[in-house]
Amino acid sequence: MNGMRKAFVLLLLCGVLAALLAGCGGGGQKSAKRELKVYNWGDYIDPEILKSFEKETGIHVIYDTFATNEDMYVKVKSGGSDYDVAIPSDYMISRLLRDGLLEKIDFSKVPNYSKIGAKYKNLDFDPKNEYSVPYMWGTVGIAYNKKMVTEPVDSWGILWDAKYAKQIFMLDSPRDSIGITLKYLGYSLNTGNEVELAVAGKKLVEQKPLVLAYLVDEAKDKMIAGEGALAVVWSGDAMFMMEKNKDIAYAIPKEGTNLWFDSMVILKGTKHKAEAEEFINYMTRPDVAKKNVEYIGYASPIPEVESKLPEDVRKNIAAYPDAELLKNAEVFNDLTENMPKYDKVWTEVKVAQ
């Protein structure tokens, strides 16, 4: 009797175990659902859009952010990360392309590409437009608080004015901060000339006592809270600040600035190419793109989106600067062998006491 009971319990246990395993098996099949890993700048998408994309397509998005192009590059280049889609800037796209880290996009799967304005296609970093779809574009400029800065802001030189000591935020991003200094000095922001770079480095070290902090995303909150008078910012961040604090204005200095394009690319070795193309197509759909630019404040490369925005946004130079202001603007080139020179200058600026 006892023996039989034991046998029965054992049988029951086996049954339960089998049921559990079967349950696991079923779960396993479910977890094979479609996934996509996206690597984007911090604060650079309307989170609602990720949710609606997941809902519409059933693709689960794993979303990570980076603070600068260089951070992104180091992580992608060193391997180990398995991102499918990234949204780097122009010069970084050339660099990724040169290193063979990009996958060709099948544009038949991205029909919304036709919505992109002609002037944002076939740009230098992707001349035949095979690898990238524009996401946003913009400029680098000076956001300033009109209550603290009453004089007109039209030159980068104001960032070296001792009057604003400890009220200046610089971008903690080597290419941007060195780039605007080069422009201020009248050089190209793609220079490889060591003398010019050394002068720019010296200028930045000279500026250091006036700088309150070198920030990237935090600068927005600080400027909105009135913690500083001047900040070097990307145009879309300026839009965001102006919306939250009416005292903030944006200027593109006369010496010229950096005109940039951030584009969506598919990274080499992706196991989710179809999902990646679906994502890129979704982000380029006019209604989605409009919702996105309204949230993040940058400029859309889709004319249909631009025309539907309210007039004060279309007229705002932080969003859609006119050609006159971009006269002296330059797009970053990939620096290739000159990159270590910039690294050296930036390291010296940052360690200077």
Add this chain to the structure above:
Amino acid sequence: MGRRFLAYPYHLWTALFTVIPLALIVYFAFTDRYTAAFTLDNLRQAAQPVYLGVLWHSVWLAGVSTFLCLLAGYPMAMILAKSGVRYRRMLAMLIVVPMWMNFLLRTYAWMTLLEKNGAVNALLAFLGLPPIHILYTDYAVLLGMVYNFLPFMILPIYSVLMKMDKSLLEAAEDLGADAWTSFRRVTFPLSLPGVYAGTIMVFMPAVTTFVISRLLGGGQYMLAGNVIEQQFLAIGNWNFGSALSVLMMVLILLSMVGLSRYDKDGSGGYFL
């Protein structure tokens, strides 16, 4: 005795996560970025005055913050050790509970508190005191370090004080020592192992931190940890970053050896 195999997972763990990474750091430090050939250039570059200056600045800040932690932590540990059981438990909770919250979050909070128009200045203005502008200076970094690492100073000292034989204090009193003398001659010397342990536990994270100095120092007061982080993450020069790390490890090792001389019974737990 035959249970040695139980330690194998531990050996494997140590090899995988301590020995191999260390070996890799040393390998990168001594090889060229592009050719992977043996070179001393990285170390030579790391020994340049600007980087030594940064290193010195980090050691100085970490030293000051360790000293401040000791100054604030020792009395706290004594109060803790002397109070009754229930009160003590509550106090210990008050020290430990903030550590349950994310370290980054707490440091971000300081960033907002210390703003020009932040809560601290609002309070000072309310009290009729002049505002302070310490965010993005060494003072804010020091404050962040002391705030974050203080429990690591209090707890080891407290545990040593708790274990101390109280009859020694009674004996000192019987022999005519006043409170200060018995502290100076009995309590303090006996608590030294705890002080050393606390010192190491505060100094090490403080000298290598890059988060506190980045958030509260605003990216301009570069400490050794920031330079290393920048080389690895932003610039991608692992070799130079490794050379700086090696230099730093040697420095920490030397200071530990220096301190362990005083720790005669080895109860400080330096090699935690």
